[in-house]
Amino acid sequence: MNEEKYDVVVVGAGPAGSITAKTAAERGLDVLLIERNPEIGVPVKCGECVSKEIGRFVDIDRRWVCAGIRGTITYGPDGTKVILSVEGAEEVGYVLERRIFDKGLAQEAARAGAEVRVKTQAYGVVNDGGYAKGVYARTTEAEADIRISADVVVGADGVESRVGKWGGIDTTLRLADVATCAQFLMCDVEVNNEYCEIFFGDDLAPKGYAWIFPKGDHCANVGLGIGADVSSGNHCARDYLNAFVGGKFPNGKIIAEMYGAVPLSGPVYETVANGLILVGDAARHVNPITGGGILEAMQGGEIAGDVIAKAVQENDFSKRRLREYEKRWRKEFGKVLKAGLNTKNIVLGLSSQDLNRFFHALEGEMITKEFSNRALLKEIIKRNPRILFKLVRMIF
Numbered sequence: 001m002n003e004e005k006y007d008v009v010v011v012g013a014g015p016a017g018s019i020t021a022k023t024a025a026e027r028g029l030d031v032l033l034i035e036r037n038p039e040i041g042v043p044v045k046c047g048e049c050v051s052k053e054i055g056r057f058v059d060i061d062r063r064w065v066c067a068g069i070r071g072t073i074t075y076g077p078d079g080t081k082v083i084l085s086v087e088g089a090e091e092v093g094y095v096l097e098r099r100i101f102d103k104g105l106a107q108e109a110a111r112a113g114a115e116v117r118v119k120t121q122a123y124g125v126v127n128d129g130g131y132a133k134g135v136y137a138r139t140t141e142a143e144a145d146i147r148i149s150a151d152v153v154v155g156a157d158g159v160e161s162r163v164g165k166w167g168g169i170d171t172t173l174r175l176a177d178v179a180t181c182a183q184f185l186m187c188d189v190e191v192n193n194e195y196c197e198i199f200f201g202d203d204l205a206p207k208g209y210a211w212i213f214p215k216g217d218h219c220a221n222v223g224l225g226i227g228a229d230v231s232s233g234n235h236c237a238r239d240y241l242n243a244f245v246g247g248k249f250p251n252g253k254i255i256a257e258m259y260g261a262v263p264l265s266g267p268v269y270e271t272v273a274n275g276l277i278l279v280g281d282a283a284r285h286v287n288p289i290t291g292g293g294i295l296e297a298m299q300g301g302e303i304a305g306d307v308i309a310k311a312v313q314e315n316d317f318s319k320r321r322l323r324e325y326e327k328r329w330r331k332e333f334g335k336v337l338k339a340g341l342n343t344k345n346i347v348l349g350l351s352s353q354d355l356n357r358f359f360h361a362l363e364g365e366m367i368t369k370e371f372s373n374r375a376l377l378k379e380i381i382k383r384n385p386r387i388l389f390k391l392v393r394m395i396f
């Protein structure tokens with residue numbers, strides 16, 4: 001078995017892994033970023049919609065962007081429409097081209113000094129006295145095994161993450177905490193090019209929602225997610241999507257199909273162990289109400305890279321030292337994930353009639369100060385202060 005040594009090995013070159021690698025390399029660390037697939041960003045498993053807040057973590061390269069969006073239009077089960085936009089803002093978010101975006105982030109990591117290696121799959125964590133001390137990996141081309149020693153292992157290996165388990169962190173997901181998704185990239189479709197559209201309804205997408213995210217040139221990501229616990233036989237995400245697309249775009253052309261899962265459990269109990277950190281979907285850093293995780297992956301990656309650099313400087317890779325990561329991400333976006341989880345649980349408890357009543361109370365256009373869940377909640381309460389009371393009554 002070949003042996004190699006780095007300060008940090010990052011497993012998975014999605015947004016979480018690339019930003020962690022970039023940040024750690026910028027702080028002068030010797031970083032290896034490995035990706036099992038031959039091409040970073042492929043296959044795409046994402047609706048590709050992000051808010052403009054992404055600019056906090058990276059300078060946006062317009063080649064990564066398919067379409068700028070002005071807001072969202074959400075439809076209740078009976079079709080009641082709620083339009084959300086931001087005061088004075090022409091563009092509040094983007095529909096990305098993740099094939100290009102993910103590669104762009106990996107390039108930034110490489111430019112900062114990280115070594116990036118594709119076709120390299122981790123299959124275990126090197127354990128030394130209760131500390132993760134690297135990973136065992138296999139290069140899929142040469143079928144060669146490598147022991148990659150490192151002071152810190154970063155699990156950025158997405159929803160199917162194994163790194164956490166190998167390192168002793170319980171990342172088990174209950175079926176009820178997973179959304180199974182299907183998405184078609186469609187062309188020759190007439191869509192609203194300025195707004196992302198979201199559709200609720202038990203018949204349409206039980207325990208989930210459907211979406212149409214415009215990609216320009218009469219193309220769009222058309223997809224949906226349903227609760228994995230209600231998926232069965234010929235009632236799986238693909239069947240619901242076929243029905244949705246058949247109704248909306250009978251003459252549209254399907255250019256690509258994609259199937260994937262989103263963890264909606266809220267964060268894992270602990271995201272650090274001795275010599276190990278979990279970031280992005282591997283840490284379940286996904287907003288449980290929207291299913292969005294790109295921003296959290298990047299924000300977590302930035303914090304992780306910074307904390308790892310300090311740990312290397314202090315030559316302390318204990319869980320206690322790495323907890324700074326845990327404290328910082330909880331401070332930065334822990335509350336948002338918690339609020340998302342609570343809201344998801346409330347929404348799942350509503351019948352279609354209750355959800356319709358909720359949409360009726362908000363029908364029309366809502367203009368918020370910024371494109372965030374917090375601003376949305378404020379606006380909802382401002383428009384209809386009794387709504388929270390009503391919601392509580394609906395549930396209990």
Ligand SMILES: Cc1cc2nc3c(=O)[nH]c(=O)nc-3n(C[C@H](O)[C@H](O)[C@H](O)COP(=O)(O)OP(=O)(O)OC[C@H]3O[C@@H](n4cnc5c(N)ncnc54)[C@H](O)[C@@H]3O)c2cc1C
Nearest residue numbers: 012014015016036047048049122158260280281292293294
């Ligand atoms: C259908 C769908 C729609 C979505 N839509 C949106 C959206 O519109 N907006 C949004 O913000 N979020 C969305 N998400 C969520 C978003 O895609 C994820 O939150 C985001 O990609 C998380 O980034 P990550 O880097 O943690 O993981 P990933 O992007 O999944 O990257 C993990 C990487 O690790 C690699 N890997 C895994 N195991 C190994 C191994 N053993 N060795 C080496 N490499 C490995 C994988 O190949 C992969 O490249 C969606 C998800 C799905 C499934």
